[in-house]
Amino acid sequence: MSTRRLASSPPPPPLPETRFAPKKAIRAMSLSEFVAHQTAFALRLAQRVAAAESKKGANFAFSPLSLHALLSLAAAGTRGPALDELLAVLCPGATADDVATLAARVVGRVLADASAGGGPRVSFANGVWVDASLSLQAAFAEIAASAYKAEIQSVDFQTKADEITDQINSWISSATNGLTKSMISGRAINQFTRVVLGNAIYFKGAWADRFDASGTEDGEFHLLNGNSVLVPFMTNPEMQFMSSFDDFKVLRLPYRKRNDRRQRLPYRKGNDRRQFSMYIFLPDDRDGLWSLIDKLSSDPEFLNRHLPKREVKLGELKIPKFKISCGLDAPRVLKEMGVHLLFCGDGGLTEIADSPIARTLILHKSFIEVNEEGTEAAAASFMMLEGCCRAPRPPPDFVADHPFFFLIREDTTEAVLFMGHVLDPSVAA
Structure with missing residues (x-):
C-alpha cells in the first residue's frame, strides 16, 4: 500500500516534542554487567561483615548469590521508595523486571548440576510459602514461578506455625544435602506470619588436582x-x-x-x-x-x-x-548498605500478596568445608513477612x-x- 499523502489533504500539524517525541530506547543490561553488580554487592557486604567480625575473631562465610536472589525476588513484590533502595543496592540502573530476568539467567547458566558427568554437584531451589487466608498477587506469583522456578505452597501459619516451621526446615535440609538443619526457629515463624520467601544453594566439587x-x-x-x-x-x-x-x-x-x-x-x-x-x-x-x-x-x-x-x-x-558454619545478621548489614524501608512497618512490599506486610525478618546461614578432596558448601536465605629474560x-x-x-x-x-x-x-x- 502506498504511503504517499493525497495532494488534497492538508499537512498535519507538527507534534510537540516535549510530549510526543519518541523516547530514547534504554539499552538492556547484559548478563556480564548484572554479574558485575552482583559481585560488587558481595564485596561491599563482605567489607561490612569484616568490620564486625574483626572484633569477634571469628571465621565467616556466606553466599552472596543466595542472598542476592532472595532480595531480587522480594524486589519483584516491592514498589515505591523501598524498591528504589533495593535496586540501588542490588543492581543500580536496573528495574525489578530486569533483575528477575537476569537473575533467572544466572541461576540457569551457573547452577545446573554437573555431577552426572564427573563435575561439581550444584543445586539451587527457591520456595514461597503463603498463608491460606490470603492469595499471592498474580504478577508476583508468575515471576516467582517462571523466573525463579519457585515452589509455591499454601500453608496454615495461623494455627500450625510449628508444623510449618518443621516442614520448611526439612525443605532446607533436603536442598542443602543435610548441611543446614533447623535454620528457622519456632519464634521466627508464628501465627502472624503471612508469607515466607526462601532459597537454598548447595555445591560439592572435587579439586582438579587433589591434595594427597x-x-x-x-x-x-x-x-x-x-x-x-x-x-x-x-x-x-x-x-x-x-x-x-x-x-x-x-x-x-x-x-x-x-x-x-x-x-x-x-x-x-x-x-x-x-x-x-x-x-x-x-x-x-x-x-x-x-x-x-x-x-x-x-x-x-x-x-x-x-x-x-x-x-x-x-x-x-x-x-x-x-570448616565454617555461621549465620549472617542480614538486616543490620543491609541497613548499613542503605536498605531501610524494607524493614519498616510499611516497607513497600505491596505487590506480593493481597494483604499488607507489617514486618520483615531475613535469615541467612551458610556452611563450607575444605579438605584434600575438594569443597562442600551450602547456604540458605529466608525472608519472613508478617501482617622478560633475567x-x-x-x-x-x-x-x-x-x-x-x-x-x-x-x-x-x-x-x-x-x-x-x-x-x-x-x-x-
Whole structure:
C-alpha cells in the first residue's frame, strides 16, 4: 500500500516534542554487567561483615548469590521508595523486571548440576510459602514461578506455625544435602506470619588436582592476636595458578570439570564450559586481611585485575583445612548498605500478596568445608513477612599460615557463589 499523502489533504500539524517525541530506547543490561553488580554487592557486604567480625575473631562465610536472589525476588513484590533502595543496592540502573530476568539467567547458566558427568554437584531451589487466608498477587506469583522456578505452597501459619516451621526446615535440609538443619526457629515463624520467601544453594566439587592426604602435616597458623594454633596443612607439588602483587598473593584452585578430568583438554562441542574455582587472597602481612578486603570492595575492577592467569612452579604450598558454619545478621548489614524501608512497618512490599506486610525478618546461614578432596558448601536465605629474560628467581611460595580471604566463583560468568575469611582454622565450625 502506498504511503504517499493525497495532494488534497492538508499537512498535519507538527507534534510537540516535549510530549510526543519518541523516547530514547534504554539499552538492556547484559548478563556480564548484572554479574558485575552482583559481585560488587558481595564485596561491599563482605567489607561490612569484616568490620564486625574483626572484633569477634571469628571465621565467616556466606553466599552472596543466595542472598542476592532472595532480595531480587522480594524486589519483584516491592514498589515505591523501598524498591528504589533495593535496586540501588542490588543492581543500580536496573528495574525489578530486569533483575528477575537476569537473575533467572544466572541461576540457569551457573547452577545446573554437573555431577552426572564427573563435575561439581550444584543445586539451587527457591520456595514461597503463603498463608491460606490470603492469595499471592498474580504478577508476583508468575515471576516467582517462571523466573525463579519457585515452589509455591499454601500453608496454615495461623494455627500450625510449628508444623510449618518443621516442614520448611526439612525443605532446607533436603536442598542443602543435610548441611543446614533447623535454620528457622519456632519464634521466627508464628501465627502472624503471612508469607515466607526462601532459597537454598548447595555445591560439592572435587579439586582438579587433589591434595594427597598423606602429605598433610600439622603446622602453625598465626592468629591476629599474635598467638598461633597447630592445624593440619594440605600441600601439592604440582604447578599452581598463582600471582604475586605488592602486598598480597592470589591462588586459584580449579575444581574438576564435567567430562574433563585432566582439566587441560580442549573443549568439544556439547561439553559443559563452566569452570568453578576457589580463589585465596593471602596478604603478606599477618595482620593485613582487613586492609586487603577494603581494597577488594573499594574498586569494582580490583578482583578481576588480580586473578592469576597462568600456572607457576611454587617452592612451597600450604593451605589449612577448614570448616565454617555461621549465620549472617542480614538486616543490620543491609541497613548499613542503605536498605531501610524494607524493614519498616510499611516497607513497600505491596505487590506480593493481597494483604499488607507489617514486618520483615531475613535469615541467612551458610556452611563450607575444605579438605584434600575438594569443597562442600551450602547456604540458605529466608525472608519472613508478617501482617622478560633475567636470571631465574627462586620459585615463590604460597603459605596460608595466617588469616586470608577466599571465594568460590564460576569463571566463565564470573558469578560468585560463596565468600568468606579464615581467622582460625582450628575452629571446626
